[in-house]
Amino acid sequence: MSLDIQNLHVKLGKKEIIHDLSLSMNTNQFVGIIGANGSGKSTLLKTIYKSLTPAKGRIYFDGLDILHTPAKKVSQKLGVVGQFNELSFDFTVFQMVLLGRTPHKKLLESDTKEDFAIVEQALAKMGLTSFKNESFLSLSGGEKQRVILARVLAKQPEFMILDEPTNHLDIRYQLEMMESVKKLGIGVLVALHDLQLAANYCDYLYAMKDGAIVAFGTPENLFTQDLIEDLYGIKCSIYKNPMTDKIAFHYYL
Template identity: 65%
Template structure:
């Protein structure tokens, strides 16, 4: 059974410790969320998992694969990323962007095959982008661009996907589209999320971070108490079970 594991990860930027001895894991087909206030270290932690930042110490593993020492291409065969910002200085069509997801599986200068185009077709279909395939990527809205980047990640055919605050700047429609599409992939997901209702609705398990450390972990129903939310965000609130979705919902009150 495939596992993504981060073991005792510490990250220092300049002379400041941003992440301190964090351990977490994601099982196959499990949707795991990382929550916490701005600056708590959750996005920095995720950047180390997809090799954008090198940790000061600790290990990251995809089963037996050592992510920190493996090549980017080897890691990309198993791990895809959708981050918050995906601006490009050059223009490609939507289909061309999604085809880039096949790159880790190809040899140098190897041409795209019929099988590659079929995989891209399926990725475009899953993200409702079939009618966008000839559109310029730079002409799209923020939400549409995120769907294209997700389609590219789907085309990678990864075992795990990291969502680095991918819905932070999107309206509710695109937030739901992105998270619903990811949920349907039935692979391991690790996501940094701001919206606690979204975290409760989509995540099987949560890690709560404060000042670079994991201070609590568990299922949304057990973890998301009024006391923990006040500790993380310095706001008083009440939590309740949504009678329609049977998931955790929230009503916030000013202090």
């Protein structure tokens, strides 16, 4: 399976956020997008999952023309974990995850035993079974994020998009979040701020700056001091951590 984006232009108001972006990626792997705040990462992801409509361009997922397919059909295939988890009304965790079944349902169809089983599985996978009847709003940030991930799992997507999923999470939850996503074994496209996480978990990386892709490659090939200075405007030394044998970063101004 693959995700192909051709000559994408996205405008927010009058400002062009993404300018003539094209990429073609294999969606059976863990792909990361890095870049500074305002570089267009979220905008790109939002356009892919149809929350924003681009001015020009085409997006194909597995041959499916996403921009001209109803949201319901797209959402059966794409799972999204975004940054929008605030609610004014409360749901229980179970109901919240059950909402993940929505795209597979007709308007008047009621939830079947199968749906409940899928939800139970998703909860178990995220270690949330004991939280099932808690209210969503009473949970901590990390737990909320896991509920959202469980909701995406309940959808049984073929491909997952995550927009800075580790925001507001402490170190343990950051690692747990990445581990559980990695373990799912489906393709993932994730926007990340933490370069260390990106280097550790991603198979392939795209670097964005000013609405365009400036570099791509495997973490080993992509990360250079010049690139990081170009993206974030900081100095950085990149070295192999002698303890873990993985890429490590040391930043300074």
